[in-house]
Amino acid sequence: xxxxxxxxxxxxxxxxxxxxxxxxxxxxxxxxxxxxxxxxxxxxxxxxxxxxxxxxxxxxxxxxxxxxxxxxxxxxxxxxxxxxxxxxxxxxxxxxxxxxxxxxxxxxxxxxxxxxxxxxxxxxxxxxxxxxxxxxxxxxxxxxxxxxxxxxxxxxxxxxxxxxxxxxxxxxxxxxxxxxxxxxxxxxxxxxxxxxxxxxxxxxxxxxxxxxxxxxxxxxxxxxxxxxxxxxxxxxxxxxxxxxxxxxxxxxxxxxxxxxxxxxxxxxxxxxxxxxxxxxxxxxxxxxxxxxxxxxxxxxxxxxxxxxxxxxxxxxxxxxxxxxxxxxxxxxxxxxxxxxxxxxxxxxxxxxxxxxxxxxxxxxxxxxxxxxxxxxxxxxxxxxxxxxxxxxxxxxxxxxxxxxxxxxxxxxxxxxxxxxxxx
Numbered sequence: 001x002x003x004x005x006x007x008x009x010x011x012x013x014x015x016x017x018x019x020x021x022x023x024x025x026x027x028x029x030x031x032x033x034x035x036x037x038x039x040x041x042x043x044x045x046x047x048x049x050x051x052x053x054x055x056x057x058x059x060x061x062x063x064x065x066x067x068x069x070x071x072x073x074x075x076x077x078x079x080x081x082x083x084x085x086x087x088x089x090x091x092x093x094x095x096x097x098x099x100x101x102x103x104x105x106x107x108x109x110x111x112x113x114x115x116x117x118x119x120x121x122x123x124x125x126x127x128x129x130x131x132x133x134x135x136x137x138x139x140x141x142x143x144x145x146x147x148x149x150x151x152x153x154x155x156x157x158x159x160x161x162x163x164x165x166x167x168x169x170x171x172x173x174x175x176x177x178x179x180x181x182x183x184x185x186x187x188x189x190x191x192x193x194x195x196x197x198x199x200x201x202x203x204x205x206x207x208x209x210x211x212x213x214x215x216x217x218x219x220x221x222x223x224x225x226x227x228x229x230x231x232x233x234x235x236x237x238x239x240x241x242x243x244x245x246x247x248x249x250x251x252x253x254x255x256x257x258x259x260x261x262x263x264x265x266x267x268x269x270x271x272x273x274x275x276x277x278x279x280x281x282x283x284x285x286x287x288x289x290x291x292x293x294x295x296x297x298x299x300x301x302x303x304x305x306x307x308x309x310x311x312x313x314x315x316x317x318x319x320x321x322x323x324x325x326x327x328x329x330x331x332x333x334x335x336x337x338x339x340x341x342x343x344x345x346x347x348x349x350x351x352x353x354x355x356x357x358x359x360x361x362x363x364x365x366x367x368x369x370x371x372x373x374x375x376x377x378x379x380x381x382x383x384x385x386x387x388x389x390x391x392x393x394x395x396x397x398x399x400x401x402x403x404x405x406x407x408x409x410x411x412x413x414x415x416x417x418x419x420x421x422x423x
Contacts, residue, residue, distance in 0.1 A: 014177040021112035023181040027307035034284040035084040044072040063153045074146030078139045089306045093216040098127040113152040159187035202402035211362035234350045241299040248339035252332035266320040273316040314408035322412040329382045334416030336378030337395040345371025360402045372396045391419040
């Protein structure tokens with residue numbers, strides 16, 4: 001949400017604020033992939049990663065994925081895993097959120113399906129939360145047995161836990177607000193009248209009342225009904241991030257001007273992407289690669305600062321696929337519509353956006369209109385006006401859709417396909 005928007009109108013100020021943990025309080029997937037995995041063999045790490053990917057694509061249930069992952073941690077001292085967990089930094093701004101809510105008299109709850117009970121309790125102590133619920137991690141003689149259980153890993157488990165808390169506090173849905181980011185939290189959304197998606201996936205984005213991206217403190221006005229402070233809605237970090245995105249247009253422009261081979265341009269982008277991936281992997285263990293890591297630090301959103309930032313990878317693949325799938329003018333035009341349209345839609349959406357799309361609360365109508373205008377300007381450099389307008393319209397329409405596939409992939413591919421099919 002932007003600073004120009006009024007707070008969410010509340011029928012009744014909530015008394016309990018429920019937080020998912022990973023992706024909301026601590027960096028998403030940071031613990032299992034970059035901390036706990038240091039204690040396992042490479043084959044075990046691959047199995048953990050594979051289980052996570054299967055869950056993300058919807059091929060297996062969360063409970064199955066977690067059971068497979070924690071099976072790979074069997075035999076490790078639980079104290080070692082706990083100490084690794086304690087080293088994970090909080091998402092910048094989270095402490096201020098909890099401090100503000102506590103001062104205002106709200107009760108808070110942390111409910112996690114990815115972390116053991118003791119780990120969530122540690123976070124609750126640190127943040128001053130009244131409730132902390134995680135799954136049950138079986139330990140034998142101080143060692144992880146590989147077995148897990150408890151309500152939070154079950155399909156409706158988080159909702160069951162929340163119902164118990166609400167019954168204890170004698171609360172109804174208007175008394176409860178939930179902040180979530182992925183589909184595992186959908187059952188909890190049905191129990192609370194105030195539903196906030198924080199950097200949400202496509203399902204949470206559709207079900208939320210509002211969507212907040214970036215600074216966690218931006219959720220506060222929608223919980224308390226207070227007025228936001230007057231400050232620029234577009235930060236230097238936003239501008240730096242989008243300038244990198246806009247620079248992708250230069251790939252198409254110079255490829256056309258210099259007559260470069262699509263294959264070799266795509267190969268070069270792939271090599272740069274691999275360098276970036278290596279840089280991110282080393283950054284997760286505290287080793288920074290000059291220039292690359294600095295750029296990441298300055299461009300990453302606050303929730304991404306301490307996690308592997310995947311957006312540049314999808315961005316690079318979107319450009320590569322456009323180059324490889326479409327002939328020269330169409331491929332270039334799809335890249336132009338993608339890079340310019342998406343970037344200016346974000347900037348203008350944050351700067352002047354006041355109206356959200358009913359099917360995607362994270363996108364602003366005003367941003368999409370300006371994005372379309374700049375997408376046309378970029379695409380018309382490579383194709384005729386009719387194709388440019390159609391490609392830009394397709395790009396911006398797809399950019400607003402909450403889909404399970406990253407829009408850095410869908411936007412250039414759909415825009416290019418539509419322009420290619422135009423007689």
